[in-house]
Amino acid sequence: MSDDDDVTIDWNPVMVEQAIYRASKRIAKGVMAADSAYRAFLKADHEFDKAEAKAYLALDEKMPVHKRKFEVTLNVTVQAARDARDVADAAYRLVDKNMKAIQGELDALRSIGTSVRQAYATAGVGER
Numbered sequence: 001m002s003d004d005d006d007v008t009i010d011w012n013p014v015m016v017e018q019a020i021y022r023a024s025k026r027i028a029k030g031v032m033a034a035d036s037a038y039r040a041f042l043k044a045d046h047e048f049d050k051a052e053a054k055a056y057l058a059l060d061e062k063m064p065v066h067k068r069k070f071e072v073t074l075n076v077t078v079q080a081a082r083d084a085r086d087v088a089d090a091a092y093r094l095v096d097k098n099m100k101a102i103q104g105e106l107d108a109l110r111s112i113g114t115s116v117r118q119a120y121a122t123a124g125v126g127e128r
Contacts (some may be wrong), residue, residue: 013120016113023106030099037092044081044088051081 009015055075059068072078 011112013113013116016109016116018110020106020113023102023109026102027106029049030095030102034092034095034099037088038093039055041085041088041092044085048078048081048085051075051078 039090054070055078056068059071063071
């Protein structure tokens with residue numbers, strides 16, 4: 001369905017079936033996009049952990065722990081890794097929200113399909 005679709009559509013069973021099919025196909029594609037986005041997030045999260053650990057281990061162990069923590073947080077490499085992780089996280093969350101929106105659309109289409117079938121049955125369309 002496009003953004004300009006609204007309740008004024010004169011639905012018929014074929015249109016509903018086609019819309020449900022399109023939504024189902026979008027969900028199938030979205031599953032792979034979500035998987036890819038989540039794997040990218042996991043990789044970026046792992047790289048962030050490694051950058052943080054390397055920065056921490058590179059510091060003088062005689063330095064107080066709280067100061068080492070702050071030094072690691074301000075480390076340019078760690079900040080870049082954190083930024084990359086956050087971008088990957090945001091991308092995954094967007095794909096996940098889109099998947100939920102498409103699922104909601106599919107649920108609405110199923111409801112429309114039920115209403116259309118009832119309307120056709122009440123009108124006697126297709127009866128002999």
